[in-house]
Amino acid sequence: MSSIATASLTKLPINHQISGRNSILVNAGWSRTSFPSLKTSHHCRISCAAKPETVDKVYEVVKKQLALPPDTQLSPATKFTELGADSLDTVEIVMGLEEEFDISVEEENAESITTIQEAADVIEKLVSAKVDKC
Template sequence: MASVSANCLRFGCSANQVFNISKISRGVKLVSMGWGRSTAGFPSLRTLRLRVAAAKSETVERVINIVRKQLALPPDTKVSPESTFNKDLGADSLDTVEIVMALEEEFGIAVEEENSENIVTVQDAADLIEKLVEKK
C-alpha cells in the first residue's frame, strides 16, 4: 500500500489483511485496508478507504446546500459527504468550477487551481474550506 505521508503506521493484521493509517493533515486521518497480496508481494486492488474528517458538520451542510443549488438537484437527491461530484452527482468540469467559485464567495476564500483539482467529494471540499479559513 502506498502511504501519503511520513506519519503512517502500518499494521499486518493477518496474512491477508494490511491496515494503513496515514495522517494527512491536522485532524484528518485516512485509513486504508487491503486484503490479499499477489504472489509477487504487491497489494491487491481491493482496497477500502475510510476517512475521519476534521470539517465541522455546519461546513459540510453549507457545502451540500451550495452543491444542490449549483447543480439544481431535485430535493430527493441524496447528497452526503462521501458523494463524488462527477460520478454520484453528475457534475462536469464546468459545474465543478462553478461550485468552487460559489464556495469561494460563500466562505470568503480563494482556492488555488492545484487545490481545486484535489476536490473529488463534498467532504474534500469541506476539509479544504476549513483549512483555508483557518489560514485566513
C-alpha cells in the same frame, strides 16, 4: 513474580496455557515475518473531519449549483461526477464555495476537489488559515 514467555512466533491461533506456577505461555496468531495488518481497507477512509456545519453548507452549494432537488441525499463521499457534474460544473461549485465562505481557492486546490468531503476539508483549511492571519 509472574513472567510471560512466548513460544516461537508461528501461525497459531491465540491461546493461553498455564505452565508452571507463575508463568503463562501465549502463542500469538502471526509469524515472525508476518504481523497483522494495521492498514485500512480501500472501503475505509480516514479524513480530516470538517465541521458538520461546513459539510452542510457544501451540500447546499452543490445542490444549488447543480440544480438538484432539495431532498437529494448527499454524503461526504459523494463525487460531483456521480451527480452529473462536468469540469465546468465543478468550477462553478468551487466559485460558489468561494462566495459562500468568503475564501479564495488556489487552482491546485480546486483540481483536487472531487467530493463533498474534499471540498469541506479544503474550506476548513482555508478558513482556518484566514482566521490565523487576523
